Amino acid sequence: xxDVEQSLFLSVREGDSSVINCTYTDSSSxxxxxxxxxxxxxxxxxxxxxxxxxxxxxxxLTVLLNKKDKHLSLRIADTQTGDSAIYFCAExxxxxxxxxxxxxxxxxxxxxx
Amino acid sequence: GAGVSQTPSNKVTEKGKYVELRCxxxxxxxxxxxxxxxxxxxxxFLIYFQGTGAADDSGLPNDRFFAxxxxxxxxxxxxxxxxxxxxxxxxxxxxxxxGGRITGELFFGEGSRLTVL
Numbered sequence: 001x002x003d004v005e006q007s008l009f010l011s012v013r014e015g016d017s018s019v020i021n022c023t024y025t026d027s028s029s030x031x032x033x034x035x036x037x038x039x040x041x042x043x044x045x046x047x048x049x050x051x052x053x054x055x056x057x058x059x060x061l062t063v064l065l066n067k068k069d070k071h072l073s074l075r076i077a078d079t080q081t082g083d084s085a086i087y088f089c090a091e092x093x094x095x096x097x098x099x100x101x102x103x104x105x106x107x108x109x110x111x112x113x
Numbered sequence: 114g115a116g117v118s119q120t121p122s123n124k125v126t127e128k129g130k131y132v133e134l135r136c137x138x139x140x141x142x143x144x145x146x147x148x149x150x151x152x153x154x155x156x157x158f159l160i161y162f163q164g165t166g167a168a169d170d171s172g173l174p175n176d177r178f179f180a181x182x183x184x185x186x187x188x189x190x191x192x193x194x195x196x197x198x199x200x201x202x203x204x205x206x207x208x209x210x211x212g213g214r215i216t217g218e219l220f221f222g223e224g225s226r227l228t229v230l
């Protein structure tokens with residue numbers, strides 16, 4: 001079945017860039033996503049990328065996709081304390097109308113003041 | 114409210130008991146999903162509804178788990194003869210379902226934390 005892997009922890013100094021990495025196994029993945037989970041809050045979609053793209057930028061967020069290596073990364077520029085959260089990579093085959101996602105284990109991002 | 118609402122937020126039960134978890138999706142969202150998140154893990158898919166019908170229940174771990182959505186809105190996840198291994202946060206998500214917008218934009222509730230003693 002599909003598998004999505006991430007490193008569990010990342011610590012970054014405030015103001016630096018954070019890079020969170022993810023690898024996936026399903027070559028038929030159509031969409032790849034980054035979700036954010038803060039304590040006491042539901043998962044929130046941050047950004048997504050379609051599999052025929054290799055980069056997407058959205059304000060402080062940059063997503064890079066290497067489809068050949070099945071590697072996805074999320075870069076957060078100028079990391080702030082409010083970015084502290086768990087970040088989940090997810091993929092789907094996007095069968096029309098079924099947005100069933102396979103999530104990674106999540107990367108806990110800690111900001112060092 | 115405007116978001117996905119789940120009740121109860123916390124449920125403690127004894128092994129062998131029956132549990133119901135409720136999800137109230139965003140109004141107008143036709144698709145509804147249940148996920149289970151164990152400690153230190155990412156959410157795992159359980160079941161997906163499109164309208165009233167379960168379109169994909171391949172993630173339900175065994176026949177002790179069942180979910181319904183009789184009127185195409187509120188859904189209930191039912192767990193019979195609970196076991197300690199069922200302890201997890203059960204997440205509900207909804208979406209508009211299907212074309213015309215990005216897929217994968219699921220709106221999650223805060224979850225129901227189930228503890229089986």
